[in-house]
Amino acid sequence: MRTVFFVSESTGITAETVGHSLLSQFDSLDYEQVYMPYINTEARARALTQRMQEAADRDGVRPLVFSTMLDDDIREILKGGNCYFLELFEIFVEPLSQELGIPPSRKSGRSHAITKPSSYTKRIDAINFAMANDDGVRPDNFPRSDVVLTGVSRSGKTPTCLYLAIHYGLRAANYPITEEDFDRGGIPGPLIECRDKLFGLTIDAQRLQLIREERRPGSTYASLARCEADIRRAEAIFRRLQITVLNTTSQSIEEISTHILKAVKSKVE
Amino acid sequence: MRTVFFVSESTGITAETVGHSLLSQFDSLDYEQVYMPYINTEARARALTQRMQEAADRDGVRPLVFSTMLDDDIREILKGGNCYFLELFEIFVEPLSQELGIPPSRKSGRSHAITKPSSYTKRIDAINFAMANDDGVRPDNFPRSDVVLTGVSRSGKTPTCLYLAIHYGLRAANYPITEEDFDRGGIPGPLIECRDKLFGLTIDAQRLQLIREERRPGSTYASLARCEADIRRAEAIFRRLQITVLNTTSQSIEEISTHILKAVKSKVE
Numbered sequence: 136m137r138t139v140f141f142v143s144e145s146t147g148i149t150a151e152t153v154g155h156s157l158l159s160q161f162d163s164l165d166y167e168q169v170y171m172p173y174i175n176t177e178a179r180a181r182a183l184t185q186r187m188q189e190a191a192d193r194d195g196v197r198p199l200v201f202s203t204m205l206d207d208d209i210r211e212i213l214k215g216g217n218c219y220f221l222e223l224f225e226i227f228v229e230p231l232s233q234e235l236g237i238p239p240s241r242k243s244g245r246s247h248a249i250t251k252p253s254s255y256t257k258r259i260d261a262i263n264f265a266m267a268n269d270d271g272v273r274p275d276n277f278p279r280s281d282v283v284l285t286g287v288s289r290s291g292k293t294p295t296c297l298y299l300a301i302h303y304g305l306r307a308a309n310y311p312i313t314e315e316d317f318d319r320g321g322i323p324g325p326l327i328e329c330r331d332k333l334f335g336l337t338i339d340a341q342r343l344q345l346i347r348e349e350r351r352p353g354s355t356y357a358s359l360a361r362c363e364a365d366i367r368r369a370e371a372i373f374r375r376l377q378i379t380v381l382n383t384t385s386q387s388i389e390e391i392s393t394h395i396l397k398a399v400k401s402k403v404e
Numbered sequence: 405m406r407t408v409f410f411v412s413e414s415t416g417i418t419a420e421t422v423g424h425s426l427l428s429q430f431d432s433l434d435y436e437q438v439y440m441p442y443i444n445t446e447a448r449a450r451a452l453t454q455r456m457q458e459a460a461d462r463d464g465v466r467p468l469v470f471s472t473m474l475d476d477d478i479r480e481i482l483k484g485g486n487c488y489f490l491e492l493f494e495i496f497v498e499p500l501s502q503e504l505g506i507p508p509s510r511k512s513g514r515s516h517a518i519t520k521p522s523s524y525t526k527r528i529d530a531i532n533f534a535m536a537n538d539d540g541v542r543p544d545n546f547p548r549s550d551v552v553l554t555g556v557s558r559s560g561k562t563p564t565c566l567y568l569a570i571h572y573g574l575r576a577a578n579y580p581i582t583e584e585d586f587d588r589g590g591i592p593g594p595l596i597e598c599r600d601k602l603f604g605l606t607i608d609a610q611r612l613q614l615i616r617e618e619r620r621p622g623s624t625y626a627s628l629a630r631c632e633a634d635i636r637r638a639e640a641i642f643r644r645l646q647i648t649v650l651n652t653t654s655q656s657i658e659e660i661s662t663h664i665l666k667a668v669k670s671k672v673e
Binding site: 203 | 655
């Protein structure tokens with residue numbers, strides 16, 4: 136067991152993102168993470184070196200520290216701790232400054248602050264849009280959407296819409312394909328009309344069964360037969376619509392969202 | 405104007421996060437970003453160098469490329485393009501491997517894949533929880549929440565709850581303080597009972613007015629007087645509850661969420 140600290144003078148989101156990415160290269164590593172945002176005084180830095188020492192004593196090996204720290208004095212204190220220190224930010228600032236011919240501001244906490252109010256507002260609006268257009272409640276809003284997701288109940292539409300909204304400011308709506316649609320036969324009207332920005336989400340039947348079972352234990356809705364039938368019929372609709380289909384069994388919402396973003400952007404360009 | 409490419413063989417989320425962080429140090433830089441995930445073949449890399457050249461010709465200056473690329477051959481092709489190339493990942497993998505005594509897997513796309521199903525499921529469950537417990541619909545679920553946010557209508561509760569769920573897998577519910585609560589006087593019961601994990605969100609009246617005005621133009625609800633009164637009365641409740649108050653006017657959902665996460669974690673420890 137090894138302790139890993141993610142350290143920053145502000146949110147630490149960058150340190151955490153890069154740290155996790157790097158650690159994902161070492162499958163067999165067993166680690167416990169400690170998230171340390173807002174280390175913005177020397178006193179806090181010193182308290183943290185204390186915790187590093189405690190971790191080293193407990194683990195029998197010095198902890199890893201992933202840091203994005205612009206303040207030289209605080210960084211030096213951290214580096215002095217009993218740890219393996221990786222500064223992820225400082226190393227690139229100077230070369231980049233040279234290339235750009237602009238001195239860095241050295242202001243901390245810029246990465247995730249509201250530096251561009253218009254794009255921040257766009258993201259918040261997109262979140263509200265996703266909330267108001269979840270679960271097919273407003274197909275009349277599809278024309279105002281950037282993206283529409285469809286799929287059977289519990290195929291991952293809602294989390295993906297929210298991720299697209301929060302991260303990319305995309306106005307994402309979704310439409311669940313239900314028994315009613317199957318019974319009516321044919322393709323649901325709202326989907327045909329927004330085909331050009333429509334994505335189908337699918338999922339393996341066994342995984343779907345587990346998810347539905349947790350929601351409504353012992354129900355017909357959660358039976359494997361019903362899950363298989365729902366997926367088969369939904370996939371038939373996707374084929375007829377000739378839309379991109381993404382499988383949420385093995386792909387995370389980050390991966391699914393990236394595929395969708397890429398497809399949307401390439402249509403815009 | 406300068407073009408900035410965020411490039412990766414998988415989602416590119418890490419490249420984008422670090423790239424944005426670094427660029428936020430250069431306030432005056434005017435740039436256009438191009439998001440290039442899934443550059444996982446040599447053909448795609450070559451097509452991208454073509455786009456780099458086009459950007460250089462158009463802008464009159466070579467583009468910046470922020471890359472997280474594990475494949476040596478693809479990286480070499482990209483580096484050969486007309487660009488200023490910053491590899492954000494490779495530089496740390498070998499030293500980290502040395503420190504850990506573990507060879508890197510060199511498998512791409514690990515950063516944002518479902519590598520730990522249990523923590524991924526926890527995040528998805530938390531998103532569903534946030535959706536089902538938005539807007540005070542289920543105060544009886546507060547005991548099952550990790551965090552409860554409160555504040556007046558449009559103070560930023562919903563986006564923050566969703567962010568906490570998506571990123572940290574926290575079960576976040578929220579409770580809007582309304583006219584009804586004010587009329588009843590006293591502190592709403594559901595809030596008193598969950599005081600230990602409760603956070604108050606506030607916002608400047610003028611900002612609130614703008615947001616509400618967009619939602620219900622010309623309404624009493626959106627008037628400045630009403631916004632000021634709502635905020636004043638909500639803040640009086642926060643004071644009586646002695647809870648942490650966060651202002652969403654100037655802080656992003658990432659910053660607010662980090663403060664909340666830190667407070668929650670420090671209570672757990």
